Amino acid sequence: MSAAHLSCDVAVVGAGPAGLAAARAAAEAGARVVCLDAFATPGGQYAMQPTQAESPFAATAPVALGRAAARAAGEAGAQILCGAEVFWGACVPGGFCLSVNHAGRALAVEAKALVVAAGAMERPLPFPGWTLPGVIGAGAAQRLLKTGTGALPLPGKTVLAGSGPFLLAVAQSFAKAGQRLDHFVEMQRPLPADVAKVFARHPGKLAEAARLGLDLRRSGAARHVGHMVTRALGTDRLEAVEIAPLSASGQPVMGRAREIDGVGTLAIGYGFQPVIDLTTALDAAHDFHAALGGWHCRADADGRTTVAGLWAAGETLGIGGAVPAQLSGRIAGAGAARTLGFSAPDVTGATQALGNARAFASALAQLYPPPQGLPVALPEDELICRCEDVTAGDIATAIAEGAHESFAVKTWTRAGMGPCQGRICGAGIAAALAQAGVPADKASYNRAHLPLRPVPLPLVRAAMQAQTEMETRP
Amino acid sequence: MSEVEILLDGAPVTCAEGLPLTEVLMARAPFWRQSPRQGAPRGMFCGMGLCFECVVVVDGAWSRACLERTRAGMSVRTDQPEDRP
Ligand SMILES: Cc1cc2nc3c(=O)[nH]c(=O)nc-3n(C[C@H](O)[C@H](O)[C@H](O)COP(=O)(O)OP(=O)(O)OC[C@H]3O[C@@H](n4cnc5c(N)ncnc54)[C@H](O)[C@@H]3O)c2cc1C
Ligand code: FES
Numbered sequence A: 001m002s003a004a005h006l007s008c009d010v011a012v013v014g015a016g017p018a019g020l021a022a023a024r025a026a027a028e029a030g031a032r033v034v035c036l037d038a039f040a041t042p043g044g045q046y047a048m049q050p051t052q053a054e055s056p057f058a059a060t061a062p063v064a065l066g067r068a069a070a071r072a073a074g075e076a077g078a079q080i081l082c083g084a085e086v087f088w089g090a091c092v093p094g095g096f097c098l099s100v101n102h103a104g105r106a107l108a109v110e111a112k113a114l115v116v117a118a119g120a121m122e123r124p125l126p127f128p129g130w131t132l133p134g135v136i137g138a139g140a141a142q143r144l145l146k147t148g149t150g151a152l153p154l155p156g157k158t159v160l161a162g163s164g165p166f167l168l169a170v171a172q173s174f175a176k177a178g179q180r181l182d183h184f185v186e187m188q189r190p191l192p193a194d195v196a197k198v199f200a201r202h203p204g205k206l207a208e209a210a211r212l213g214l215d216l217r218r219s220g221a222a223r224h225v226g227h228m229v230t231r232a233l234g235t236d237r238l239e240a241v242e243i244a245p246l247s248a249s250g251q252p253v254m255g256r257a258r259e260i261d262g263v264g265t266l267a268i269g270y271g272f273q274p275v276i277d278l279t280t281a282l283d284a285a286h287d288f289h290a291a292l293g294g295w296h297c298r299a300d301a302d303g304r305t306t307v308a309g310l311w312a313a314g315e316t317l318g319i320g321g322a323v324p325a326q327l328s329g330r331i332a333g334a335g336a337a338r339t340l341g342f343s344a345p346d347v348t349g350a351t352q353a354l355g356n357a358r359a360f361a362s363a364l365a366q367l368y369p370p371p372q373g374l375p376v377a378l379p380e381d382e383l384i385c386r387c388e389d390v391t392a393g394d395i396a397t398a399i400a401e402g403a404h405e406s407f408a409v410k411t412w413t414r415a416g417m418g419p420c421q422g423r424i425c426g427a428g429i430a431a432a433l434a435q436a437g438v439p440a441d442k443a444s445y446n447r448a449h450l451p452l453r454p455v456p457l458p459l460v461r462a463a464m465q466a467q468t469e470m471e472t473r474p
Numbered sequence B: 001m002s003e004v005e006i007l008l009d010g011a012p013v014t015c016a017e018g019l020p021l022t023e024v025l026m027a028r029a030p031f032w033r034q035s036p037r038q039g040a041p042r043g044m045f046c047g048m049g050l051c052f053e054c055v056v057v058v059d060g061a062w063s064r065a066c067l068e069r070t071r072a073g074m075s076v077r078t079d080q081p082e083d084r085p
Helices: A017-028 A061-075 A138-147 A165-177 A192-201 A203-218 A277-281 A322-339 A348-367 A392-400 A406-413 A425-435 A457-472 B021-028
Strands: A004-013 A033-037 A079-082 A084-092 A095-102 A105-116 A120-122 A135-137 A157-162 A183-186 A222-225 A227-233 A240-245 A258-261 A263-269 A272-274 A286-289 A294-297 A310-312 A383-385 B003-008 B011-016 B055-058 B061-064 B075-077
Touching: A004 A017, A004 A095, A004 A322, A017 A033, A017 A061, A017 A105, A017 A322, A033 A084, A033 A105, A061 A079, A061 A322, A084 A105, A084 A277, A084 A457, A095 A457, A105 A322, A105 A457, A120 A138, A135 A138, A138 A157, A138 A165, A138 A263, A157 A165, A157 A227, A157 A240, A165 A183, A165 A203, A165 A263, A183 A227, A183 A240, A192 A203, A192 A348, A227 A263, A240 A263, A272 A294, A310 A322, A322 A348, A383 A392, A383 A425, A392 A406, A392 A425, A406 A425, B003 B021, B011 B021, B021 B055
Parallel strands: A004 A033, A004 A105, A033 A079, A105 A310, A135 A263, A157 A183, A157 A263, A183 A222, B003 B075
Antiparallel strands: A084 A095, A095 A105, A120 A272, A227 A240, A240 A258, A286 A294, B003 B011, B055 B061, B055 B075
């Protein structure tokens, strides 16, 4: 197999709100743009597109936004490739080489500048029973509702749990789909005075928040605020969920725990973390900020990272939501094109709006501070790494014996060496390290290795050959 | 909605076209593979292509069920491929 070849001025990774805005801005400036996304359709998370014409989501605003953004980028001349997963990126003379799995075939994309808008993923925190089939991410449940028939496939009750404003968005998706939600379990209870303060400063967001609250009621769920899931129970699949109220110090009060039985689906999420596999592979600097979802790519106000020619946008720069994603995408796309000599439009307006949009996101993060430690103490034999079946006990031993960095825990226990490359277990390992008193900047993050996402070996070979040709070309 | 027939572990299943394959698999059971060491049952977890818990074989090649869309005649096997990631 030899790799297909594409060459462009600006490559954009991610066709979510940020990537599509970047692709459009760069293409409007006159740059040749290729925008790549692993999913089958553009839109990313916020603007994901339904697959069924009669989907209850077909006529919603985010779907329209995704469609319009993809059309605008296309009309500006950007080439959008879906089903195209970037599994490696390298600096080559004159720019970058991206190795792509395009529907099972190797594709090498050569670009003078690169904008990474890889978005966010859930921050899965382990708890007893979290590997039972039927326990899924809150985002996974939402994706099923939005891209499937609109009905969850597992029989039994549905419990939505975790923490943060995203849970409300998922509850809203249940209400929109007309899908029954039985229980809503939110760990944190922001003070009404603090909530009022946020919306006094951002009155434009009040209507949306009110709708979220109404839709939670409309979903029919029993609400357990200030509670957390302490255990998922079952033998070969989820059968019951144990919940308990939290004490003032944030610990579950097990004396008041209760079981919800007959549960088929537990959708659980403790917020988001930026997707940084590609930017770490390219050796850009990253910073830690709990309110931004932890480790995120460092960039200046224009989206310029610490690597020449590499730009970042959207949630790769920290969790902020769809509005900052679009604005930062436009800014980075224009910046990347301008640096290559194209006359990109002035984005001062977007830069000002971005500051305000980010302020709202950070106010929300203060209302729902993402938990840094493990929500519930784990028994020794509970898994933290699902790929390699590494237990909490294995990880505790490694930390006790001196593994005080994510990388050391990985080489010691194999947690993070499996196909997920630490994307899933990383949050759990970071929480275990935080609980052991290791500060985040010391615990650090794992730099991604080749391939970022597993691909059949012939594709890796073909792409690496193309990369070597670019590297050694006279 | 147009309907298609797919082969699921050799048995024909009728479903809507273009659905996430996970929806069809989960309607049968919430799990379809075993974890590598403990052999524990696993199914879809992240739903967005990042955890690789949902791997199946589609038309002879391993693939993440959560990224696959149903199409007429596709053959899906859930016994674990030798070369699975
Ligand atoms: C599971 C989930 C659900 C969410 N739901 C909502 C919601 O309902 N409402 C809301 O306001 N916000 C939601 N968000 C927050 C959301 O991330 C932002 O609002 C917005 O989508 C961010 O835009 P973005 O362009 O930065 O990233 P995204 O929209 O996440 O887009 C990033 C894109 O990059 C692609 N990508 C990443 N890495 C690669 C690679 N290596 N190769 C190819 N493609 C790649 C992904 O496939 C994805 O399409 C959700 C986030 C997540 C993680
Ligand atoms: S469910 Fe995680 S990759 Fe498919």
